[in-house]
Amino acid sequence: MVLTTSNEAVAERRETESGALARGLNVLARLHEAARPLSLQEIADSVGLPASTCHRLLQSLDTAGYIYREGALYCPAPKATCPLPLEHPLNRLRRDTILLMRELQERHGPSVLLVAFLGDHRMTVESVAGNYSVAPYFDTTVTAALHASVSGKILLSDRTPAQRDALLGPAPYPARTAATVRDRDSLFAELEEVRRRGWATNENENVTGISAVGTRLSTPSGRALGAIVLTGPNRFFSDGNEAMRDDLMRASDLLNSTSHAVRGMAQFLGI
Template sequence: MSQTVDRALSILPLLAEGPADLGQVADRLGVHKSTALRLLRTLHEHGLVYRQSDQRYRLGARLFALAQEAMENLDVREIAHPHLVRLNESCGHTVHLAVYEENEVLYIDKVESRYPVRMYSRIGKPVAITVAAVAKLLLADLPEHERRALAEKLDYPMYTSRSTPHPAAFLRELEKVREQGWATDLGGHEESINCVAAPVRGADGRVVAAMSVSAPNVVVTADELLTLLPLVRRTADAISSEYSGRTPVKDTPA
């Protein structure tokens, strides 16, 4: 990166701390005021910084617009898919990615297991919202008043004896998921299928998606599947880091 570009970009985190005058910018960059002024003028022309009436500079509205545009155009599925594939290669089980949209939790990606037994789930298909591990993670992240309002509106079909029976039980489960940061479905939708899930978070810490590993009892027991929780959480954290831009992309540990 050229020195000029490096200096210009160094101004942005400085102004993120609050408005600064020309002298403060020059001092932070370690340059003459004339150099700092040229950089600030260029950033001002592009709307990335704004000069206030008191002659101090702050971040410009264009910068926030660009950030919002970038976030809206991020495709969590595209970012997550290579990580899901590596997780599948490591454990051999079915891996899902899901999001919450318009009061439904939908699968947006799936990597099939390596064994002959296949799950009925399909990309684009809604999940069983009151029992699915990915749904619990996504709904647990909602503000409390939204969680309560949604819980009261949902139906609670008893798919199995382990299904969530009513709103109070569902809210207790969501609170547990919020506290521990992961979720399970141990025979709540199908007696023979178990699932463990972890959240994918954006730059603001909010849950933007949830990923899970699922397997039938004939392949692994629920206890055996739970031993994969650290790997599932590391995978979700790797996706979160790449999605939010917090750290350089690294391979997910096996």
């Protein structure tokens, strides 16, 4: 009986600690999303917690160095805002790629994205906005449907059929637009082509009026670790994307063969 009580106490403590961690991360997320200092009451309201509970979480985050207080307002500290060291492989990859991305944007016009694959997740590491009036919005986490986006197709092309099925779910796949490929056999045939040639396209498949072309970044062993993508309004792609594709392939080949950051990313990802 004593042992059972002890085990229950340990489980309850772990559950409490886990809940506190989740609430603390939620507070940090709200501070990042606000992009401005917030008061205690603003934070408490945004996360749905009593002010007293929120205050204890903020004190813990302050002690750990993740936030700081400026008068009555709370702000993310450098440890939370830029947690990766400057020589982290992701930061090195950004520095190695940014000049190539700017050249691609200036030559062709659309926006350019550098996307990294963290397991089955996609992360926008860097972006260069295109030459058009509507400012594009790119978030750190890429949420575009795997089967209807260039980065998604490149990631899927690096997976086995069983892994693809697990990621995509059963066909027919959700239609983002009238051009979305929804049939399993058609999509998987395209993915095999993407694997073979190293590039993928998206022609109005995710958003009507927006197209894209991108190439794979690879580890020395040939595994896909990310993609460089040109994306924008269809008018940039009206004459085809062969020139874009060729320049993207040259940029990817250069990075794959010369960038120490690519090798660092392979080690970081364990692939």
